[in-house]
Amino acid sequence: MPTLTERQKTLLMLIIRDYIDSAQPVGSKRLAEHYHINLSSATIRNEMAALTEMGYLRQPHTSAGRVPTEEGYRYFVSEMMHSAELPETVQHTISHQFYQSRPELDQWMTLAASVLANQSQGVSVVAAPHVETTKFKHVELISTQGRQVLMVLVMLGGEVSQQILTLAEPVAQERLSGTATRLNGLLTGQTAQAISTLTARPDPLDQDILLLVLQDMRRLVEKASGEIYTDGLTNVLSEPEFSESDEARRALKIFEEPASLQDLLTKTTSNSNVGALQVLIGGEGEYDDLRQCSLVIARYGVPGMATGALGVLGPMRMSYSRTIPTVRFVAGLLSDLVSDNISGE
Amino acid sequence: MPTLTERQKTLLMLIIRDYIDSAQPVGSKRLAEHYHINLSSATIRNEMAALTEMGYLRQPHTSAGRVPTEEGYRYFVSEMMHSAELPETVQHTISHQFYQSRPELDQWMTLAASVLANQSQGVSVVAAPHVETTKFKHVELISTQGRQVLMVLVMLGGEVSQQILTLAEPVAQERLSGTATRLNGLLTGQTAQAISTLTARPDPLDQDILLLVLQDMRRLVEKASGEIYTDGLTNVLSEPEFSESDEARRALKIFEEPASLQDLLTKTTSNSNVGALQVLIGGEGEYDDLRQCSLVIARYGVPGMATGALGVLGPMRMSYSRTIPTVRFVAGLLSDLVSDNISGE
DNA sequence: ATTTAGCACTCCCTTTGCGAGAGTGCCAGT
């Protein structure tokens, strides 16, 4: 990794910044005129040649301006990563929105997706927090009609799962309530692990429901992450990368398949800590469909208890200086909310 | 409305069909060669002139082929509306998917959106069924942590609403259960209307919860329709209408704002019966953003009890012969499911 | 009376050529 002189650094930064909002290859003359650096275009040309040599810039064709390479973006991002903060007023506006919304996970996720999309002008994706070990807290059985029973399962930490069961034959609400009460006494505080070793129950209904509870708890833990929320798809459609090339558009397909999206999120953030951002530029050789895109992602939540992931996808040319602080800030905010929600346990 | 000769009719059908999958203006020669009608291109030209005169076709410019007008599409649609049926094998595949999915509304809606999108290659939208009058069936109060209480409200017909309440001070589960039991005895079978006239309760907790229940029931009835599910956005992005013109792309913005989408669905289907399809071609002068699009929609469910809406959006050039039967079939399927779900009441 | 063949015409779309403009690399001079 060659080192850059101070001048090369500022030049590189300027070029990338210019390209990000013009989407046009940037040339030496333009640079010398628009930004008041006291350098002639010739000097800039020399430096550009050096930067090109080092792999930070490239020319679409001989005698066009320069365009940043993935390497260039990476350098740019690593330079401004730490310093960047969202303006305080914006921070306040966002927090305010969160604290005045209805205190429900669903609302928070939707809001987070919306904030991310609007601030970054990219496509946002938020995966709901997912518990790592689930402990039983309470089960409720409510007869809805005929043989159908609504089972509501509440976990320590507040996660709720509801499911409709269809029993072999109609059962009165009283009997259901009895079963629920017995199971509550028996299971409170237990993990799925512990429950699976319990011996058989005398009442056949108790036994059936116990199995269903267990199955549901397992499902909760096994699924890789929580539900997915996205927003801002249309933001990106007007960007030249997406409206012109088929290739970038293919990246959007990922957002229609929750499974592959979860995959991407968990895979790329699995080895990173809560609080640390990750910036994937140009698919990093791994994801073909993202070759023209960048992805800024972060984990949030309370490690060991419940964590989720969120991020923003945009063209490689996206406004990192806006996206990165936003992702960081929203991740922090959600971490606080999750932690508030858990602490009361 | 001028009447068409049999020959003009078949010609019009062919032209539209050809344009639908070529996206190119279709000329007389091409028509004479590709489809083995025993007519010379000259004759076809005469008929085309007549059809143009009548307003079913138009020429982008002198001496280009013909393109269907909105009027043309309307004729086309009204001609094939009734006869069109989905092939039996497809019908079976789809039903099969529904009956083997978990019997939950959420699953069904997602599946319906997916089937519609795949079959029609357009963007699908499904609004969950919404009850017209809600009667109370059961309330459950579960302390989750500290002052937070999960309220689960079940309506006659099986609709479920859950909400987290934050009380002024912590309350023991026993007391919550007592309140729930008392309210259940009191409210079963009542409408929101009736409940609002009830006199005050002695226990202050009972009173508070009663108000919250009432509020929630009102919210359920008031919201115009159920939650919105969509799928297939990317299907449409590769169509020339969307990848070339900004205008068509603007139509997709509607899909990012659940509110405006619900509006559209309810407004356009409010005066139509369950089971009747509606086909909006080119926004029908009403919706500017849909000028280049068509929309096939239907209501489903059980009138008077619970109904929802679903539909497919595509370019005006969409494959009606595939979309219309699919929408009709899926609407029927969902109607059956909803009706099964209600009948047991 | 209807259909068809032929013809002249119109308009789009692509190709071609050319000049302007922007940018580059390099060299020589400050």
Place this chain on the structure above:
DNA sequence: ACTGGCACTCTCGCAAAGGGAGTGCTAAAT
């Protein structure tokens, strides 16, 4: 070490030219 100058390259936009597809009309054939 920087800058001015110069020759060179390549894109882009524009205009002109040619091909192609399609049309409308008329006159002949069925």
